[in-house]
Amino acid sequence: MSELVISKVDKRFGKTVALDDVSLRIKSGEFICLLGSSGCGKTTLLRIIAGLEQSDSGELQLDGESLTRLASHKRNIGMVFQSLALFPHLNVSRNIAYGLKMRGVDAETTKTRVEELLKLTGLTGFGARAVTSLSGGQKQRVAIARALALEPRLFLMDEPFSALDAGLRDHLQQEVKKLQKQLGVTTIFVTHDQSEAMALADRIVILNNGKIExxxxxxxxxxQPSSRFVAEFIGANNLFDVTIESGAVRFKEYNLGSSIVIGTDLRGTQTLTVRPETITLLPPGNSSGNSRGNSSGNSGAFLQGAVVMQRTIGALIEHDIDIDGHLIKQTMLQNNDYEVSVGDTVGLSWDWSQAWFLPGESG
Amino acid sequence: MNLFVPRVLGMTAFGILCVFFLVPLAFMVVVSFYKADPMAFYQETFTWENYQKFFSGFYLNVTLRTLWTTALGAVLVVILAFTAMLAIAELSRKWQLFWILVLLSLMCLSEVIVGFSWLILLSESAGIPRLLGALGFWDNPRSLSPSFGAMMIGLVMLGFSVVSLILYPQVAGRDKSIEEAAQTLGTAPHLVTLYVTLPIFMQTLIALTLTMFVYLLGVFVMPIMLGRPRDWTMTVMISDKALGDANLPLGSALAVIMLIITGVILLISLLASRKRTA
Known part of the structure; x- marks a missing residue:
């Protein structure tokens, strides 16, 4: 169980800024997901933590001990690589035992530890198998067992499931989460898959252009996304540039309601985010203020538009609704009482407690 | 699937192999049992005499010398090429391309040109000895060829570019995260090559060493140009007997024996490799 403190870390590759003043405190036993699109700096940060890259400036401390100048092989940090990086010339047991052998652990202890890890990762009986003969999921387990063999102070995983099919990925996510809880090891998991981050993390760190968003x-x-990037990056979202003046929240020429009723003291131009699943579709006639400019409160439809797209995704139906050229996404369960079709005019409302004004986005 | 075209192509290739390799080989085997005749190359009289000469001592010594010389040459070629490619793979793409072009240029040179170049470089009057003398590192510079070392340099030069170019794509394209994984598991960076990279490439390196061994067995020019007579390999002896002494039966017998020895060595290596893989 170890606490990692990252302070003001910068990293450049030529003219490209990979990390810009990154600071983060990771609590002991925490499961952190570094989430971001390609090139956002998440893997660079992980490699700096592992000692495979040197930061240009900044400081890393693990349980108060500085890692900044410590070579990778002396850090005792277990890492699972995106390519898994198993040693192809060694069998499963020898892959897992490699780190123990490097540390000079005696043969008997190594054998016992390898057996433990094989059992822990569900690979009992696979010890003598060549790693090249294993399936994708089994290889993942070997990589995890190998990284955990030394009882690392930190456990790092760099998009380990990106090459797996969805079913196996879900299964391994659950196993990793269970394993992490069981061992209590502080874990940093890099992914570009937001649903993976949502499923695994105690805390998600979203990176964009080398900065923590x-x-x-x-x-x-x-x-409660902190920025437009996060609001758009995490899940589907609807962003409205609204104006709050004289106690009224307005979007284009629609009056969305009273700011007192909505419960905000913000003023001026603000960005409002409303998740698609929190929007309710209403028949156009079933609204207290569905015509432009005269919505009065938090009941009934605030907006009105035409359904331009409808698609079924499993149990959900997704709609795109055009409101004066502004496309709104809405999702609802298939067994909803109110059914609409493409071309229908519908009213839209939502629960204001589920809506969120982005901080620092006022105009 | 119509197999007519592949069958025709396959039979043509097999026919060419029979005509240009197996027929001369069969002829050589037959001649190796004939009696030598200085006036007419050979008499068509069956004799074991040529094979008995091989075991007389002299040729046995030459054979052993040839085997260890070419084995040493093959091992040196592969070690040097592998380490050079590891170093080149770390350079920028621009410099990698530069070195690949240099290697390709080296490969274009004929054995004779490479031999002459080293003959000049190792000569007392114009080459390395003179330079070392001028720099004060050698009081009494003298020619470094012919010598065993000069011959070995020639052999290594012949194989170096070929082996390097075979290794380059594999070395440059290797998954470096395996080496990084070894570091995170406690391997000091300077030991990663020894503990991880080398074992991963071992099968390839063994295969290349065997290939080079067979290739260098047949090299003729380098031992003559850069080696002393006592360094000459069996290939030189065979040519000397067959062409110089006009003793085609003895030359053929020596060639057949070398062919058998090479075949046996390759077979043993193959079996050992299979056992290791299993």
């Missing part, structure tokens, strides 16, 4: 629990980053 937001760090928070999956619920926080989903429901």
């Amino acid at each position: 937001q760090a928070g629990s999956p619920k926080e980053v989903y429901q």
